[in-house]
Amino acid sequence: MKHDQPQLIDALASEYVLGTLRGAARGRFERWMAAEWHVASRVRAWEVRLMPLALRLPPLEPSAAVWPKIEARIAAEAPRMARRRPALRALAAALALCALFVGVYVVWQLTQPPSLQPIATIENKQGPALWSIELDATQQRLRAVALAGAVPRPGHSFELWALPSNKGAPVSLGVLPEAGQLEHKLSDAQRAALSGAAQLAVSLEPPGGSPTGAPTGPVLYVAPLKTHA
């Protein structure tokens, strides 16, 4: 059916208001009316034209039982309607609470020493492991923990390197402790090198580390990096 002819729309609107548009056509027309403002306006116009006919009928008082039933229906409806706004309030409260938790968590995280995850273990082929290399989640801080296998070599330092997967130059991650642990903040260059690395290496260097920024002594150990976030 073509619905763009004003005369047809008007004829359908008039029969809809009159009540003679029945069956499936009535439902179709109501959907059309709900979707198209100009169709609805034709219906409004016909309601204004014809409704005085309904006003000619002598009024008929409803039984006393009708209003209490309406009131009960409205009251039953009310919590449902009322719930909408409280629902919004509850949502807002829940969001505020979430935000508070997130805030507290962030502050707690900032004030806590960052939790460090092992990213590599430097091992000899035999014997106990030498160092555990750990990194925090934000990749800001690196910690090297000397393990049972770490044996000092007098007159030397052990230096840790990030070996780029693209075979680029190793980047120093600092000197390793001979005992205990060393923790330091990574520079941007170190962080970038670490994130682009697949392996770590340890070289033997003069005390205090390589003077050139590149490994100068033999590479003693190579360890794969554990995948980290």
Add this chain to the structure above:
Amino acid sequence: MSNSAGASNKEEELARLIEACAARDRHALRQIYDLMASQMLASMMRILRRRALAEEALQEVFVSIWQRAAQFQGTRGPARIWLLAIARHRAIDVLRSERMELYREADIESLPQSTVEGMGDWSSAGRSAAALERCFEELSGDQRRGIELAFVNGYSHADVARVTGEPLGTIKSWIRRGLASLRACLER
């Protein structure tokens, strides 16, 4: 106070009450009920014929007014007509169920009258009806009867054909031409 001033005051009052319903004022719904329920029931009763059925539909209408009150402003139409239209459409929707159509067919067989009985005169419809009355006078008797039976009694084309004994096509034509004439007259 003149009739039209009274009608216009009632109109403003109803519009205000519908808006109050949109703001969830239950007392306003009760006031609408006091002002309009008897008129709405009269209209629905003519269509549904059984009082229990009409009163049940009237309940639905007021719940619907309560739920749809916020939509009223958007219609930019008269409040009384908006309310009556909800009542009439509800009554016709109740009729639409097949069971009701069957019930009505049996009922209509027992209704010999082919005119709309028991109507008040036009003055009871208020001044807003004056133009419609004038234009109704211009219709042929058949056209007027067809439109009245359909609108007031809620008869379908087939119902009107049955009670008048005229062919269905003739009835459709009476009503279609009658509505077109009414519109042309009302727009003059």
